[in-house]
Amino acid sequence: MDAWSALADPTRREIFARLSVRPRSVTDLASELPVSRPAVSQHLKVLKDADLVRVRAEGTRRIYSADPAGLREMRQELEGFWSATLANFKRLVEDGPPAEEDG
Template sequence: MGTYGALAALGDPTRRLIFERLTAGPLAVGELAAQLPVSRPAVSQHLKVLKEARLVRDEAVGTRRVYRVDPAGVRELRDYFDDIWAQALAAFARAVEEET
């Protein structure tokens, strides 16, 4: 899915909220659903999208699936924003130099 898939996944407010909750630590689907105004099946669907976008990963813990932020996917997203920021700063520096 890549960076654009991750951005699209985070474009949904509920998925963004789920992702933000997981930045505080791993949670099971039921724990997430208890904190949100959506059903457990809806949380599962949102987690599936976040997992496909490589923003979260899951593991079996007993009979539950526990989700956590996927550092590799977040690193890709951060690298993308770092590149955009570097380009913006370079463009700003060029604009300043052209004015002087």
């Protein structure tokens, strides 16, 4: 599952948002959310597979933190959409000529 699909789920996006503020354990996350601890574990696995989070062992606890790696690609692709959309939209409202195909 890619980063787009990983962050599409509201619960997973909420988990990632919290981890982007500061690292937390699985139990801590579960206590803050309206889902069970196993559900959080499963969400974290998805986020980890998408390189959106990292894990660090601390005794029996697993401390998860946000990882820039997975987010970087996604951000770049979205920035591409953004600039292309703005340029295209600008031509439309200015009633300008249609765009040439370049991608």
